[in-house]
Amino acid sequence: MKKIDKLILTSFLGPFVLTFLVVVFILLNIHMLKYFDDIIGKDLGWDVIGQLLFYFAIFNTPVALPLAVLLSSLITFGNLGEHFELTAIKSLGISLLRSLVPIFGFVVLITIGAFMVGNYLVPKAALEAYSLLWDIKQKKPALDLRPGVFYNSIPGISIKVNYKIPETGLLKGIIIYDHRGRSGNKAVIVADSGRMYTILNDTYLKLELFHGYDYLEGNTGPQSYSSGARQEESYRKTQFDKSQIVFDLSSFGLNRTDKKWFQSNRLMRNMDQLEADMDSVDYTIRTELISVYSAPKNMFTYYTNKDRVTWPEEIKQHKFKRDSTAFAKNDVDPTVINSRPVLAEPEKPVINITYTERHQHLSDSVYQKPYTESELASALAQARTVKAQLLTNNANIRSYENEKRIFYIQWHKIMAQAIACIAMFLIGAPLGAIIKKGGLGVPVLMSILFFILFYVLSLMGEKWAKQSVLSVEVGMWLANATLFTIGFIFLRQARADARLFDSDFYSVIWDRLSRRFSKKTE
Numbered sequence: 001m002k003k004i005d006k007l008i009l010t011s012f013l014g015p016f017v018l019t020f021l022v023v024v025f026i027l028l029n030i031h032m033l034k035y036f037d038d039i040i041g042k043d044l045g046w047d048v049i050g051q052l053l054f055y056f057a058i059f060n061t062p063v064a065l066p067l068a069v070l071l072s073s074l075i076t077f078g079n080l081g082e083h084f085e086l087t088a089i090k091s092l093g094i095s096l097l098r099s100l101v102p103i104f105g106f107v108v109l110i111t112i113g114a115f116m117v118g119n120y121l122v123p124k125a126a127l128e129a130y131s132l133l134w135d136i137k138q139k140k141p142a143l144d145l146r147p148g149v150f151y152n153s154i155p156g157i158s159i160k161v162n163y164k165i166p167e168t169g170l171l172k173g174i175i176i177y178d179h180r181g182r183s184g185n186k187a188v189i190v191a192d193s194g195r196m197y198t199i200l201n202d203t204y205l206k207l208e209l210f211h212g213y214d215y216l217e218g219n220t221g222p223q224s225y226s227s228g229a230r231q232e233e234s235y236r237k238t239q240f241d242k243s244q245i246v247f248d249l250s251s252f253g254l255n256r257t258d259k260k261w262f263q264s265n266r267l268m269r270n271m272d273q274l275e276a277d278m279d280s281v282d283y284t285i286r287t288e289l290i291s292v293y294s295a296p297k298n299m300f301t302y303y304t305n306k307d308r309v310t311w312p313e314e315i316k317q318h319k320f321k322r323d324s325t326a327f328a329k330n331d332v333d334p335t336v337i338n339s340r341p342v343l344a345e346p347e348k349p350v351i352n353i354t355y356t357e358r359h360q361h362l363s364d365s366v367y368q369k370p371y372t373e374s375e376l377a378s379a380l381a382q383a384r385t386v387k388a389q390l391l392t393n394n395a396n397i398r399s400y401e402n403e404k405r406i407f408y409i410q411w412h413k414i415m416a417q418a419i420a421c422i423a424m425f426l427i428g429a430p431l432g433a434i435i436k437k438g439g440l441g442v443p444v445l446m447s448i449l450f451f452i453l454f455y456v457l458s459l460m461g462e463k464w465a466k467q468s469v470l471s472v473e474v475g476m477w478l479a480n481a482t483l484f485t486i487g488f489i490f491l492r493q494a495r496a497d498a499r500l501f502d503s504d505f506y507s508v509i510w511d512r513l514s515r516r517f518s519k520k521t522e
Contacts, residue, residue, distance in 0.1 A: 004089060005102040008076070012103045015075040020068035027060040028053065038137045048132070055129035062118040062417040067451050069107055070424035074443035076103070077432030086433055096495050100429055107425045115418035119270045127268040145171070145196070154205070154247050156180035169195055174209060176245070186217040191243070198249065205247040214238040266410040274411045281404040285397055286318040292393045299386045405472060409465050412476035420454065423480050426487025430494035450486075454479050 032039075032053070039049075080086040089099055145151050150160045157180070162173025171194045178187035191212030199206050216236040263269075269277060293311050311319075371379075427450055435442055457479035465475030 004092075004094065004099075007085075008080070008099060009102045009106060011079065012072055012076045012106065016068055016072035019071045019075075020064060023064040023067050023071070024057055024060055027064055028057050031056050031060060035133060038133070044136065048136070052129060052132055052136075055125040055132070058117070058121050058125035059129060062114050062122060062414075065110060065114045066417070066420040066424045066454070067447065069110060069421045070428040070450060071443060071447040073103065073107075073425050073428030074432040074435075074447055077429050078435055078437045078443050079432075081433050081436030086436075096430075096433060097491075103429065104425065107421055111418050111421045114421055115415065118414045118417055123268045123270050123273075126265075127263060130265075130267070154249070157247060169197070171196060174207075174212070176207075183218070188215045189213070189243075189245070190215070199246075203249055205249050207245045207247070209240070209243045209245065211241060212239075212243065214240065214243070266407055269407070269410065271411055271414055274407045277407045278404050278411075281400050281407070283318075285400045285404070286315060287322070288393055288397050288400065289315050290319050290322075292390065292397075295386060295389060295393075299382065299389070402466075405466065405468070408472045409462060409476060412472060413462070416458075416476050416480055419480055420483070423483035423487055424450070424454075427483060427490055430487070430490035433494045434490065450483070454483060457482055 039052075077086065080089075086096075086099070090096070145159060145161050145164065147161055147164050150158050152158050156178065158177040160175045161171045164171055172192070174189075174191040174194050176189040176191075177185050178189070179185075181187060189209065189212060191209035193211065194207055194209040196205065196207050198204065214237070216238075218234050218236075266274070266277075289312075293309055293315060296309055428447070431446060432443065435446070437443070461470065461475035461478035463475075464470040465472045469475075470478070
């Protein structure tokens, strides 16, 4: 590698690492703000918060890499142009395209890394992050008694404290309702004061009560449902100077859910798994179509060969394979059943009768008789049943097709986010050479504008692909195609040393247009 290549590459590495960390930090904060209400007040340990931040940082990496490439390339070539180093490089006979080669090779490696992260690490990180987030949402808030308010988070227990001394932790005016017997407010404890603290690694809550009463109301005597006799009521009042009560706080812990319940989400799948999911959905759709094409024969009593519906070839093959699998389990030859193919219609026996016999047969046929009211009602009910069945099949097929489209969108999204690194570089490097401004001023502004353009086009393309307004391929690659077009335009202008951001450049264009317009008018 030449010294000039090392100079350009080293000037790119520093801004890239810095901007990547900054962008990940910003995206992580934006992502975490959406779940702030679900996390706050849950008394989570720093290990849980650290895991959540780590997984979401990996989850945002494919989005952060293109923006980091754009910003760092803008800063790099803006600094080279501002300090006339780019001019010196050109004076040595090195073209702009040649000066882009070392950074372009590094960006290609970044693109490959972005694809590997998006395809392998992001699904696992998403599975860990969202399963942990679900468990955090299900976790009860931390134990916090507010004066004058009943606290009901402990199962079967309601506690109210009239006054709380923060310095000593002493509680005044304690009332406890025990509803664990499911008999109403018949077990009540009233204490003048007390203390509350957790024991055994915060798994139990211990209450020390002073100077109070324990009230218990209940029924005594045998139950008599036949005679309707009323049970005798009992009442017990116990006075104590000191009493200790222990409550189980296991429901306040963070209970982890089995991750298998989250694995079917498209965000938790890599490209191979998405392809397997799409094949599975295709199999389900073809199976549903078999029931659609079989409906006439199964639903109508007088179905004949003339009424036969032509089956598509792929549905025939799918039915043959499905039946072959079923027959293989039962050790039956799938190609021959009663000496004829599986899909063949049953042969009708040939009956040799004369014209007179046939005429007599038709005259006596049920088709010549008028329809009765019961037959018409039965036919109408049968037609409604067939219609309802077909509507259900069509709704199921549309649902499966939408599900397949979502998996296909995610499949393209993994590649599109990685290729966006190259598109951002083709915009950032030529644009930095044109602007010739380094630092964090103009490059940051231009990066934000193009990232917003990329983000908006990505959202629009994904939305239109889900709604079938555009094909999945066009919708998911719309943003990249637009950025590549803009990048090639900037690259052409940078090679021609165009001054797109100088007022003189636009003044010359305006003068040329004015002269042409005046000549045409004359």
